Amino acid sequence: MGYFELIIACIFVNNILLAQFLGNCPFLGTSKKMETAVGMGMAVIFVLVLAGTITWVIYTFILVKFGLVYLRTIAFIVVIASLVQFVEMFLKKSIPALYAGLGIFLPLITTNCAVMGVCVLNIDKEFTFLQALVASFFYAVGFALALILFAGLRERILLARVPKPLQDTSIALITAGMISLAFFAFQGMV
Amino acid sequence: MNDMVKMVVVLTVLSSVAGGVLAAVNKGTASQIEAQQLTFVKGPAIMSILEGSTNNPIEDRFKIADGDAETSFFVGVFDGKATTIAFEEFGKGFGGDIGVMVGVNVNEDKLVGVAVTVHTETPGLGANAKDKPDLVSQFKGLSVKESVSVTKDGGQINAISGATITSRAVCVAVDKALKSYQKIKPQLQQEIQQFGK
């Protein structure tokens, strides 16, 4: 598979939120306002690129080498959790402007299964280092894209009159289904 | 200071206990997992090649190391005699490695069958190597001394139309398998005797 196909597949065809269902908690949680959606999207791109490549290196050069593949889950989650902590501390000290924007979203990322999911997918699909790097970045871009599109729609829903049982999460899920349907058209392209 | 020590101790003890328990569980389930993977991933291919054998080829297996790589050989018993072995080789296809299970009759030095185990080829084109018998059925009955290739390369195998690279990869895998079979044949004949009564 060439890199162009890989990019299209990551953003559209296998969109991490709408086709693979990973990272739905922040998808519903941070999409009520455009501002938070953009912040979350950027934070995920930032962390996912780091996490995707670091876990790939750890898996290939430590876990496989010493026959500890069964420790994958525990190793990845520890790496992601400490990475998030580290990034948070680093941003706070060195780039306060960026921290002001992304800071509050960082702790949420530890339990964002999109991050863990992409790290595991990179391994399952047997990507090379470069492919893992590209895939991590563009999966995250796909995440941000879907999140921002969805936030735009949700801001509109706030103005509409929705029947009581359908309010909030329920109508949000149905709307997500509609976007997913739009992305579904990409199926089979790659 | 006391807190700090406690934190470090708790985390260390917890991690090492977790590591120990997981290592134990991993060890306890390893052979069962291997058997399951063989049954569900390679099982269908092995069964299609060794069809009609009276034993369970997935249980009757042995390993031979060649350099770094270790290959599993599955034994088929026919009419009470262990005559046939199946093993896997790989060839580079259009979308990645293609796994090919190759069955050889040790007494007659003939190919009894070939089946694709894993592939990432295009559905409808290269994937037909696994889904349709057109390609793999052509290998049956060939002698192990022949070198196998597609007609385009001057060989005897008709490629699947629209999937030359895939067909070529399958041929390469079979060819590799036959070459390594000839190399280790004496060893195989010895190992195979423990099966079949």
Place this chain on the structure above:
Amino acid sequence: MPKTLVQEFTKGLWEELPPFRLVLGLCPVLGVTTSMENGLGMGIATTFVLFGSNFLVSLLRSIIPQKVRIACFIIIIASFVTIVELLMQAYTYPLYLKLGVFIPLIVVNCIVLGRAEAFAYKNKVLYSMADGLGIGIGYTLALGALGAVRELLGNGSVTVWGDLSYNLSSAFPSFQPFSFMVQAPGAFICLGLMLCFINAIGD
């Protein structure tokens, strides 16, 4: 008023039924419910982890220091997830292949971490076990129900463990499978409508 053991157990089945009442742990709910069997399998795996981690966190709650509690929870949860992964590979390999990436992802399921933090770290062992089991069973039933609805509408039939099956066309001969339901968009819409239904009867 403190709740009894039974109440701690039953609250997971209705009052705090995940993912409908507690909107947490949605990813597997959407991802694996293409059939009832997958849904139930995922639910049982999650229940095992939830029960185990609640038990252990509660047991160790006086030893685990406040500051590093999240790290400790994560190690405990990840260990149970790995045990489930290995056991499933060893005994239910086809199911393991179908659930794929969602098994290691139990580790980031907000329900599990959420229960450890909000309940098990503050309550006695027996209560935490009841809580974990109740929430887990509620989650399993919800996943199974969603899986059943999607499989029934999408395939026209429901099959569990190979031999228990129900075919919709026996009751409605003119029924055509609506394969949209087992595809990605159907997951969102089906869950949204079920949530609406639960909200409506809950009020």
